[in-house]
Amino acid sequence: MPMNRRQLLQSASAGALLSAIGQHALAQAHPELLRIVTGFAAGGTSDTICRRVATQLAPSYAKTAVVENRTGAGGQIAIQFVKxxxxxxxxxxxxxxxxxxxxxxxxxxxxxxPKADLAPVSLGCVxxxxxxxxxxxxASVKSVPEFLAWAKANPAGANFGSPAAGSTPHFIGALLGKSAGVDLKHAAYRGTQPAMLDLLGGNVSAVSGPVGDLTQHLASGKVRILGTSGSKRNRFAPDVPTYEEQGIKEGTHSEWFAFFLPAKTPADTVNHLNAAMKTALANKDVVDxxxxxxLEAMSSSPAxxxxxxxxxxxxxxxxxxxVGFTAEG
Incomplete structure (x- = not known):
């Protein structure tokens, strides 16, 4: 049945509206640029997961994905920027x-x-x-108790570095010292890699950091890993006993990295990115x-x-x- 003029105009208007809606949805689904922001230096584990995931989120989620390292204040600057x-x-x-x-x-x-300014998207890894x-x-020091005994006998060397003051590895190091009654002085860095450079240079005695950041330096022959913090031996350092195996239960802690958008990001955008993140984190190249x-890749729902x-x-x-630590103290 042929359409009259009014029907034709209505059909054209509806088509234009649907086209506009479709283009808007496409623009939302595929931003021109996705900036993945981390508060830590290039080369470390935090930076690594960003770069691995970025390769999968472009062009599936955004046309281009880049990583920005906004270091400082123990990761606060990056969070403030995204907020x-x-x-x-x-x-x-x-x-x-x-x-x-x-x-x-x-x-x-x-x-x-943390709750009001950020919209959870997905877990990234553990x-x-x-x-x-x-x-x-x-070189005679080959276990955590031996290191703590050496540190107690050598106060000038009783120190350790971590990626940031108030971070999980900072507290684990403090708990290790507390377990043996040793006052381990803490040195905060902008990520684990700068701390490792000082460790290699002999400027700091020990570093408490992600296992992956430590194993990278084993080939130098200058670094020894004395213990790990998991409830069981770490599959990336299977020959290294856990803290608990060495009689230090207080040191058993693991951590996760996760991804967040600014608060008030529309739920459909969060869910769309969550779906893209799950696909990215299941990709074999990313997992390997x-x-x-x-790092063990792992995703989650926003909830x-x-x-x-x-x-x-x-x-x-x-x-x-x-532990008794405060940032002001």
């Missing part, structure tokens, strides 16, 4: 748990609210920590690539990530109190 970004799905934060679950217990005031020693520590750095943040925030409160 203030437009909630359009174009700026994605990757952060370790510490900045969201430990920092609220050690800072009287943070420049961000991993354990280790304690490495370098040239400043005698992360494994070389001691599961929100629950994880809440549980870990509650867990770390008593631990922080027991």
């Amino acid at each position: 203030s970004a437009a909630p359009d799905g174009g700026t994605l934060l990757q952060t370790p748990t510490s900045m969201l679950t430990i920092y609220p217990h050690i800072y009287k005031k943070l420049p961000y609210d 991993f354990d920590f280790g304690l490495a020693v370098g040239p400043a520590v005698p 690539g992360l494994a070389t750095f001691g 599961e990530l929100a629950d994880l943040v809440a549980r870990d925030t509650a867990k770390w409160g008593p631990i922080v109190k027991a």
Whole structure:
């Protein structure tokens, strides 16, 4: 049946509207540029997962994906930057748990609210920590208890570095010292790799950091990993006993990296990116690539990530109190 003029105009208007809606949806689904922001230096585990995932999110989610290393203030600068970004799905934060679950217990005031300023997207990976020693520590020291005994007898060398003050590896190092009654002085760095460079140079005795950041330096022959923080031996360092195996139960902690968008990002954008993240984190190249750095790829729903943040925030409160560390002190 032929259409009259009114029907033709209505059909054309509807078509134009549907086309406009479709173009808008396409623009939302595929931003021109996705910036993945990390608060730590290039070369470390935090940077690694960003770069591995970025290769998969372009062009599946965005036309281009780049990584930005906004270091400083133990990861706070990156979070503050993403918090203030437009909630359009174009700026994605990757952060370790510490900045969201430990920092609220050690800072009287943070420049961000982990719950109110960020929209959870997906878990990224899980991993354990280790304690490495370098040239400043005698070769005869081959276990964590032996290192703690040496540190007690040599106060000038009783120190360790970590990726950031108030981070999980900082607290693990403090707990190790506390378990043996040793006052281990802490040196905070902008990521584990700068700490490892000082370890190799003999400027710091030990480093508490992600296992993957430590194993990268074993080939130099100058680094020894004395223990790991998991509940069982780490599959990337199977010959290294856990802290618990060495009689230090207080050191048993693992961590995760996760991805967040700015708060008020539309739910459909969050869900679209979550789907893209799950696909990226299941990609064999990503899984194998992360494994070389001691990271086990793992995704989640936004709700599961929100629950994880809440549980870990509650867990770390008593631990922080027991250690007695505050950012102001």
